[in-house]
Amino acid sequence: MPQTNLLLYVDSQFASPYAMSVFVSLREKGLPFEMTALDLGTKAHENPAYAVTSMTRRVPTLVHDGFALSESSAITEYIDEVFPGTPLYPTAPQQRARARQVQAWLRSDLMPLRQERPTEVIFYGQKMAPLSADAHAAANKLFSFASMLLPDGAQSLFEQWSIADTDLALMIHRLMLHADPVPQKLAAYARQQWQQPSVQEWVQQARPPL
16 A cells, blocks of 8 residues: 555544544545544644644544645545545535535534533433523434435445535434434434444544543
8 A cells, every 4th residue: 555644633532523524534545543632622723833734723633645635525625635535525526515515514504502412421421400492402403304314224425435515414322312302314324424434433432531
């Protein structure tokens, strides 16, 4: 396998959904990479040396042959454009645009749901209070959005897996793994996506206590 000189910065708890998205992308491409975990609790991402590398001072950040890039969807698009192997996005322009839409929306909307069902629910089994009215509304918005995109019985958003599937399944798992009600069709889709070996590799990472 060729050397690619890739370094991925992630959070030390391996709880960032955005770091997970990039990790899965690299694994799906079959790329060798090194990984460095930063303790966000001690503000390691604010360290001047890291701030020079990651202009946004966030994780994930990917460094490829001296080129550093942050913001997960920008990184996954870069990986797909630069490296051969398993496609991360559909090739048809409209489907590719739709996958990007899914990623952008999941990162910019549903804030009450993300706050009340953080990824610690998924990766640490945390139990939280019942959903507020705002979070219920966000969950219903998620269900409506996903149901419109997924035909009955579909195992992926498009003809084959894309990184947008991983991102959407993770959002649904925020509810499923807290035993919040999820429509059967969406739960079946999310469980199928969760079995992706690259996803399970991230899920099984050794995590420090909260």
